[in-house]
Amino acid sequence: MKKSEDIDQSVKGMVSIVGAGPGDPELITVKGQKRIATAQVILYDYLLDEQLLAGAPSTCEIICVGKRSGLHSQEQSVINALLVRYAKQGKRVVRLKGGDPFIFGRGGEEVKTLRTQDIPFEVVPAVTSALGAAASLQNSLTHRERASSLIFATGHEDPEKGAPTIDWKHLHIPNSTLVLYMAMKHLPTIVEQLLKAGKSKDTPVAIVQWATMPQEQKLISTLDRVVDAIEQSEISSPAIVIIGRVLDLVHHDAS
Ligand code: SAH
Numbered sequence: 377m378k379k380s381e382d383i384d385q386s387v388k389g390m391v392s393i394v395g396a397g398p399g400d401p402e403l404i405t406v407k408g409q410k411r412i413a414t415a416q417v418i419l420y421d422y423l424l425d426e427q428l429l430a431g432a433p434s435t436c437e438i439i440c441v442g443k444r445s446g447l448h449s450q451e452q453s454v455i456n457a458l459l460v461r462y463a464k465q466g467k468r469v470v471r472l473k474g475g476d477p478f479i480f481g482r483g484g485e486e487v488k489t490l491r492t493q494d495i496p497f498e499v500v501p502a503v504t505s506a507l508g509a510a511a512s513l514q515n516s517l518t519h520r521e522r523a524s525s526l527i528f529a530t531g532h533e534d535p536e537k538g539a540p541t542i543d544w545k546h547l548h549i550p551n552s553t554l555v556l557y558m559a560m561k562h563l564p565t566i567v568e569q570l571l572k573a574g575k576s577k578d579t580p581v582a583i584v585q586w587a588t589m590p591q592e593q594k595l596i597s598t599l600d601r602v603v604d605a606i607e608q609s610e611i612s613s614p615a616i617v618i619i620g621r622v623l624d625l626v627h628h629d630a631s
Contacts, residue, residue, distance in 0.1 A: 390468060390496040392411040394470050394471065394477070396420075396475070398475055398507065401425045405502060408500045414468060415433070415469070416436055417470070456486060475503070476504040479506075479557070504528075505587055506557070512588060517620075522551070525549060531558050531559025532562060544566055551621075554618070560606075563603060567599055579619060583615050
C-alpha cells in the first residue's frame with residue numbers, strides 16, 4: 377500500500393535525504409538501501425562506511441562532501457547548492473548522512489533549501505549513533521529502574537552562534553541518561569560543570585568510538601575519572617558519551 381507521504385519515485389529531479397545508520401552498513405533501512413540502488417548522484421558524509429555505496433548503480437556519480445578532521449569540510453551552503461543543482465538537472469539525488477539526518481546532522485538546513493527551491497524531496501530516517509552505541513554496550517538507555525528521561529545533547533555547538541547556549545548544570549537531571557554527541561574535545565569542561573552542578577562523582581560514563589563498526593572502541597569509567605581514563609587510552613572521536621546510572625547495569629565484558 378502506498379503511503380500518502382511517500383514521494384512518487386517516477387518524479388524526475390528529486391532528493392532523498394537518507395540516514396545511513398550508525399556505522400555498520402547492515403544497519404541502514406531497507407528504504408535507504410533502495411534509494412542508493414536507484415540513485416544517479418550520491419552526496420555522502422566522510423564518516424560513512426563506503427561499503428554502503430557498493431549498492432549504487434555503476435553509472436552513479438558519487439561525491440564525498442563530509443567532514444574529515446584536519447581537512448576543511450565543504451561548507452553547508454556548497455552542499456545545499458549541489459543538491460539543488462543536481463535535482464534541477466532532473467537527477468535522482470541521494471544525500472546520504474551519518475546516523476539519522478535530523479539528529480545533529482544539519483538535515484533541517486537541507487530541507488529548508490529544498491523547500492525554498494520547490495524541489496521534491498523525502499526524508500528517510502535511521503538509527504542514530506547514540507542508539508548504535510547503546511546496542512554495542514548491550515545497555516538500555518532508559519532502564520525503568522535507573523532513568524525516566526533521556527537527553528541527547530551536543531558537546532560542540534556551532535561556533536557561529538558565539539557563546540554556548542547549553543548551561544550544563546541544567547542537564548544534571550536526576551533519574552536521567554545524558555547522551556553526548558561531538559563531545560570529546562570539550563569533555564573536560566563538560567565534566568567539570570556537571571560535577572559542579574552536583575552530579576555524583578561515581579556516576580558511570582561510557583564512551584563508544586566508531587560504534588557498530590569493526591574498529592569500535594569502548595571505555596567505561598566514572599564522571600570524576602573519565603578524563604584521565606581517556607588520556608590513558610587510545611579512544612577519541614567520533615564517539616558517543618553516555619552518562620548515567622543506567623550504566624550500572626552494563627556487562628563488564630562489554631567494555
Ligand atoms: N546524525 C548523526 C550525528 C552527526 S554529528 C547521528 O544521528 O548519529 C557527528 C557525531 O556523531 C560524532 O562527532 C559522534 O559524536 C557521533 N557519531 C557518529 N557516528 C558515530 C559512531 N559510529 N560511533 C560513535 N559516535 C558516532
